[in-house]
Amino acid sequence: MYETSYNRVSSVTEAATALDAADDPKILAGGQTLIPTMKQRLAAPSELVDIRQVDELHGISMQADGAIRIGATTTHAEVAANADVRAQLPGLASLAGHIGDPHVRYMGTIGGSLANNDPAADYPAAALALGATITTNKGSYSAEEFFTGMFETALQENEIVTAVTFPVAQRTAYAKFPNPASRYAMAGVFVAQTPSGPRVAVTGAGQEGVFRMPAMEAALAENWAADSLGSIQPDAQDMLADIHGSAEYRANLVNVMAKRAVAAA
Amino acid sequence: MANVNLTINGKAVSAETDDRTLLVEFIREHQGLTGTHVGCDTSQCGACLVLMDGKAIKSCSTLAAQASGSSIITIEGIATGAELHPVQRAFKENHGLQCGFCTPGMVIAAIDMIERLGPDLDEPTIRKELEGNICRCTGYHNIVKAIKAASMQMATQLEAAE
Structure with missing residues (x-):
């Protein structure tokens, strides 16, 4: 160092x-x-x-409208164990409980994960699928505005993430296929049934980081069932390819993980 | 330079170190407690685990300065005099180690998981909880057996106390 x-x-x-x-x-x-x-x-x-x-910057609180506000330095272990998160957004609690290993989860924070926007990090999928709001010391961003590409966010120099607010959702689940060695997601899919309809976000697979799957969202709006996703998958051209898996493999993995998530939600 | 003030195994330690000193370097090289190991040095193997305010964290991925103000327990600090900690005893009785390099981290991880999840852990839970600990001898079966035995023993102790 x-x-x-x-x-x-x-x-x-x-x-x-x-x-x-x-x-x-x-x-x-x-x-x-x-x-x-x-x-x-x-x-x-x-x-x-x-x-x-x-x-x-620390702690988890339930807002009057049912949204859950999580301070930026709240650890993955704290999110995974929080009673409100487990009751209201079980997919988010489960996601937090499967990041890295128990020792990383004691130290790693939600604000750090979002600000880093690693293309294989788990939290960005939850933030985008749930339409979270990321608050900083200078303002706030919708998740759509916040994630701008691999390791890129809308944060300005020295801007500090202070909290993330997740609005209510009726159903949530996250399914990931972790790389067997690194445990980072090779494809991680967060599905949410929200008041404005189903939302699906994918991490680990895309070349530009986290992204939504409008075709899956439309299919789930017709019928919330794993089967309704059929063979819908992202364009392999936009997927990552490396020694761990080809772009076609990852595109298929997104479909499989999305079905598992819907079945679990 | 950073002023680091913490307790290690109950003893107050106050020292000046380079700001970039890792907690594991501070423990091993400055304090001479070499039971905490550096295995991979890339945050994957768990040989460097110590308890910081009761939680098992990777001392190779934490700065000594970050730990200032905390209470650290290393593998040297878990026995009571000559009496081994129940987890240490279970590792001994179940042959839960081969070369022994990963053992300090395994024992610290075991103490953390038993304290967090309660005694009498089942095997799938133990295996899942060991996600961040690597044994390069691949001696996992006896490590899992040792942790299970320790957690059962702690359950019996709790029952006896009631």
């Missing part, structure tokens, strides 16, 4: 000031992606601004 300096802050305002004052800073939350990336010298921030212990 290249040299860096560490700065723990205790408020969002303090974090913003520290970020603005630094040359080439990075926000550090759980560090489960950032620290390994720095160890590989793929990232070399001059300063780390540690927001993990900022109280105002």
Whole structure:
């Protein structure tokens, strides 16, 4: 790891000031992606601004309209174990409980996962399928606006994700096919029956990161059943291809995972 | 330089380190507690697990500075004097180790899972919970047996206490 300096802050305002004052800073939350990336010298921030212990960024609360607001530094373990999330959005609780391994889930945070927008991360699928709102210290974004491509988001320099709000949904489920070695999703599909109709979002498979499947959504609007998805799959041209699987394989995997998710929801 | 103030196995430690010092480097090289291992160094094998405020985390993927203010328990800190922790005893009795390199992490993971999920764990749960621990001797069967025995023993202890 290249040299860096560490700065723990205790408020969002303090974090913003520290970020603005630094040359080439990075926000550090759980560090489960950032620290390994720095160890590989793929990232070399001059300063780390540690927001993990900022109280105002932490915790899960149910809103008056039934939406669930999750603070940015809330860990995957906390989301997976939360009674409100398990009751209202079981697909989200299950997704959080299958990220990485138990030890990563104690440290890794929802805000960090969304801000990094790894093409194989799980949370972006839930955020896009549920139409979540991502709140920052400067404003807010719909999930559609937020995810702009592989490892790319609408976040401006030094903008801090503060919370994510998931609106109500009648049914939710997530099914993923993890890479047997890395456990990252080779295809992960989140399905949701929302007040405005079914929504389907896919992670791990697309070249541009997370994406929706309008054809699947239309089929599920006709009939919410795994069978109604038939052979609907994304265009293989838009899928990732690597030593773990061809683009055609991943396109088919999206169909299989979507059916499993619908059956489980 | 970062000021790191924490407790390790109940003992208060205060030291100045490089900001980029990993928690595992701090524990092994600065404190001389070499029971915590570095296996893969890429966050996959779990040999570096320690309990931070009671939760098993990867000390190779955490900075010492991040851990400042916390209470750390390493493999050296779980026995009571000469008396082994029930999980350690179960590993010994069930031959839950071959070369022993992964064992500190396995034991810490086992303590964490039993405390979180309660005693008397079933085998599928134990195997799922060991997702983040690799044994390169592939001695998983006896590791699972040891954790199951330890969790059952802790269940019996709880019943006896009631």
